[in-house]
């Protein structure tokens with residue numbers, strides 16, 4: 001059980017630091033069904049994208065209402 005707690009705490013720490021301002025760039029697809037952003041431009045979630053893949057800041061992606069890709073959470 002302790003190991004799980006440690007993993008959880010580490011995850012929260014990693015997430016909270018990566019969600020800070022100017023945390024870097026993410027990739028979004030601008031297709032009509034796209035609701036996600038991706039850290040990896042070769043993500044399998046982007047392989048189905050029907051438009052160009054755009055590189056935007058994490059803040060921009062979140063302002064667009066995007067949430068982290070299900071393959072990367």
Ligand SMILES: [Zn+2]
Pocket residue numbers: 037038039040043044045046069070071072
């Ligand atoms: Zn993804």
